[in-house]
Amino acid sequence: MKKINRVALIVLDSVGIGFAEDAADYGDLGANTLGHICDAVGLHVPHMASLGLGHIAILKGINPPGIAKGAYGKAIEVSKGKDTTTGHWEIAGQILHKPFPTYPDGFPAEILEPFEKATGRGTLGNKVASGTAIIDELGEEHMKTGKLIIYTSADSVFQIAAHEEVVPIEELYRYCEIARKMTDVGRVIARPFVGTPGNFSRTSNRHDYSLSPEHTILDDLKDAGQDVIGVGKISDIFNGKGITHSTRTKSNEEGIDITIQRLKEDSKGLIFTNLVDFDMLFGHRRDVVGYKNALEYFDQRLPEILSAMKDDDLLLITADHGNDPIFKGTDHTREHVPILIAGKHVNPVSIGVRRSFKDIADTIGELLLDKKAEGSFAKKIINKEESTN
Incomplete structure (x- = not known):
């Protein structure tokens, strides 16, 4: 050969x-x-x-x-x-014989409450959603309150969306590292976005935090x-x-x-x-x-x-x-x-x-x-x- x-x-x-x-x-x-x-x-x-x-x-x-x-x-x-x-x-x-956990009804209080305490920020959303749709829905409120947009999907993911002018990229990444330590989902994903209400767009500064x-x-x-x-x-x-x-x-x-x-x-x-x-x-x-x-x-x-x-x-x-x-x-x-x-x-x-x-x-x-x-x-x-x- x-x-x-x-x-x-x-x-x-x-x-x-x-x-x-x-x-x-x-x-x-x-x-x-x-x-x-x-x-x-x-x-x-x-x-x-x-x-x-x-x-x-x-x-x-x-x-x-x-x-x-x-x-x-x-x-x-x-x-x-x-x-x-x-x-x-x-x-x-x-090969994974047991699937990563999913949260079709959103994340329970025993995950979100410690996360909010550790980050010092409240949260919005906490549901299964399209990433583009949820920032259109909650982006303006996020910009006014500073609360983080949390969402998931049919996959095992904990996604955090934040406007880059409200939450600096490195700070968003730090929040993801906190979530990574608190959850057993397959991936925690930073989903930064920019723009104004009605004209939001996600940026290429996405970052994934996986298990090993x-x-x-x-x-x-x-x-x-x-x-x-x-x-x-x-x-x-x-x-x-x-x-x-x-x-x-x-x-x-x-x-x-x-x-x-x-x-x-x-x-x-x-x-x-x-x-x-x-x-x-x-x-x-x-x-x-x-x-x-x-x-x-x-x-x-x-x-x-x-x-x-x-x-x-x-x-x-x-x-x-x-x-x-x-x-x-x-x-x-x-x-x-x-x-x-x-x-x-x-x-x-x-x-x-x-x-x-x-x-x-x-x-x-x-x-x-x-x-x-x-x-x-x-x-x-x-x-x-x-x-x-």
Whole structure:
């Protein structure tokens, strides 16, 4: 098997490819992020199509090539939950058998009262809400009173929205650190915004505070002296655990730029990128045209990513959950995620339906650490002739 020196793992946040077998348990039967976008507004992604996207599922307007340029398949999530943290942790090898707690009726007094005492500020909202809708609803009152806007979603999140001129960014981050110590939610999220009543907008100074996973492939790579380079909110999702270098980004464009920059540098190990705009700007807001445009933009940049790769690099593109912009509600959807794999030494083969996102971690472990694991598809995707080991 050809020697792979580095893996670039790019998570297209929320780009699901059809409801999972257990979708009914999550109220998501019928969800299909990519499929519904193709049906509603069309999708032109020739570079992902050439890697085998149309072989994974029937997608209107995306015709599969006779022979793909990459390996392709899809994966099922086995962890309990459909949020960002759960999905990324499983991709990295940790399966959650118990879901993070959710608060569909808002946070109880035993959480909010100590939080208000510790921050010295009252709170507004305390309900399940869309982030843009709740600042439109409560932003003016927040500016008059200084009270923090607290809200959650179907996911396990404690979100704090505050106007940057009322609550300075560093102060908001400190409040999030207080909430992180007081709750066992998957993520505490700072949601700063600016503007005037009737014209509020969220800023790119969002910051996520996650719990720490027990053990992932990131830890194994770091312990072996390899690089684990986080791009985007990866370090936040793993609470810095197993990360050797990290760069936060403010957009998909910046995330792609940084990934290309990291590929051009000399490193050994993993470049792990999250592109969040699909989820944050378009999925949750049910903006199907915006979602389409973001996917097409990524596809336009894909040749740049591929050309920046070295001969012994491997690119793996996947997702962490779905967020169908046409499906009901405004929350994540329980879906299969696509897997597209490219590189000089990659066989154009189907890897089928993987029974866990963890198969990605198992594969990375075999490619970079020569660790054998049941879920690895390394030997299937890498050609065998002229071994360089």
